[in-house]
Amino acid sequence: MTAPRNKTLHISDEDRKTLRREIIKLGNNVSVENILNRMINQDFFDVVKFLPSNFIDLLFIDPPYNITKKFNTASFRKLSTEEYEKWLNSWLGQMVRLLKKNASIYICGDWRSSAAIQSVCEKYFIIRNRITFEREKGRGARRNWKNNSEDIWFCTMSDDYHFCADAVMLKRKVIAPYRKDGKPKDWVEENGEKFRLTYPSNIWTDITIPFWSMSENTPHPTQKPEKLLAKIILASSREGDVVFDPFAGSGTAGVVAKKLGRNFVLVEIDEEYCLYALKRIHLAEKDKKIQGYVDGVFWDRNAKISG
Numbered sequence: 001m002t003a004p005r006n007k008t009l010h011i012s013d014e015d016r017k018t019l020r021r022e023i024i025k026l027g028n029n030v031s032v033e034n035i036l037n038r039m040i041n042q043d044f045f046d047v048v049k050f051l052p053s054n055f056i057d058l059l060f061i062d063p064p065y066n067i068t069k070k071f072n073t074a075s076f077r078k079l080s081t082e083e084y085e086k087w088l089n090s091w092l093g094q095m096v097r098l099l100k101k102n103a104s105i106y107i108c109g110d111w112r113s114s115a116a117i118q119s120v121c122e123k124y125f126i127i128r129n130r131i132t133f134e135r136e137k138g139r140g141a142r143r144n145w146k147n148n149s150e151d152i153w154f155c156t157m158s159d160d161y162h163f164c165a166d167a168v169m170l171k172r173k174v175i176a177p178y179r180k181d182g183k184p185k186d187w188v189e190e191n192g193e194k195f196r197l198t199y200p201s202n203i204w205t206d207i208t209i210p211f212w213s214m215s216e217n218t219p220h221p222t223q224k225p226e227k228l229l230a231k232i233i234l235a236s237s238r239e240g241d242v243v244f245d246p247f248a249g250s251g252t253a254g255v256v257a258k259k260l261g262r263n264f265v266l267v268e269i270d271e272e273y274c275l276y277a278l279k280r281i282h283l284a285e286k287d288k289k290i291q292g293y294v295d296g297v298f299w300d301r302n303a304k305i306s307g
Contacts, residue, residue, distance in 0.1 A: 006212045019275045022038075035052075037263055037264055038266070039277055039278055040266065041268060044091065045091060048094050054097075055098060056098050056243075058106075059105045059243075060229065060253045063107070065108075066112045071221065072270045084116045096157075102160045103156070103157045106236070107153045107155070117153050125156060130151055131203075133150055133203075133228065136208070154236075163235055165199050167235055168200045169199065170199075170200055173194065174196050200298075204231070220250040226290050229256040230256050230260065240261070240263065242263045242265060243265075244264070248268040249268060249273055251274075252280075254277060255277070259289075
């Protein structure tokens with residue numbers, strides 16, 4: 001029996017019956033209109049050849065990290081660093097054709113896979129930055145340091161790319177509030193806490209990994225938070241742009257794109273995760289809230305948010 005405070009999303013047999021009708025599969029070349037805001041249930045390696053050229057504004061990739069991991073019906077086996085780099089190269093090069101000349105690319109990894117990601121990205125893109133976010137989840141290990149961070153490589157196709165720092169301002173707690181003539185300087189007080197707006201850096205400590213008391217949580221083992229995708233989508237796309245995710249999992253990229261007025265195309269090999277993605281996207285049509293993003297700014301984790 002589910003605990004009263006457990007908000008993890010579940011899908012019923014009736015959901016499955018209804019949502020399966022929305023899944024598509026590709027067997028021929030398609031236009032952008034054929035796939036826009038759709039969920040493609042296939043192996044990305046099988047469908048990449050059918051996808052149209054130059055249709056992606058923002059590419060978000062959360063591939064299997066270089067660890068042995070099971071994803072419902074699919075699984076990934078840990079490789080040597082050299083083999084993992086070859087695996088990345090085998091499909092990332094095929095994606096260049098799909099990207100617009102001013103597209104931005106974000107690729108997720110961890111300490112095991114980041115070296116290989118950087119090496120492959122240097123072949124095809126201009127690397128702009130490496131974001132590191134705090135992944136506060138898990139109990140750790142007695143014989144090693146707790147693995148508490150993940151990386152996101154930010155790349156572009158060219159020097160002509162969109163980036164809006166003003167769209168991703170962070171409302172951060174002020175540790176040492178400074179006053180001038182008795183008045184707060186560059187900070188405000190809300191709910192008994194002191195905050196100031198700051199521009200984002202490449203270290204993100206305000207991210208909460210989805211867990212059982214969050215309504216965005218699903219059974220997917222490596223689900224990315226909506227807040228994390230919101231930062232990426234707001235900074236590197238405009239309303240109406242196309243966000244593409246070839247390893248969509250439970251569909252966070254599509255959910256956040258929907259909430260923020262972007263278009264999306266998702267590919268996911270596992271049907272069950274496709275169904276979760278579609279249910280979340282339908283819920284996003286009615287509920288546009290993103291945890292930690294209020295009044296056009298991102299708030300510190302665990303802050304008392306006004307309103």
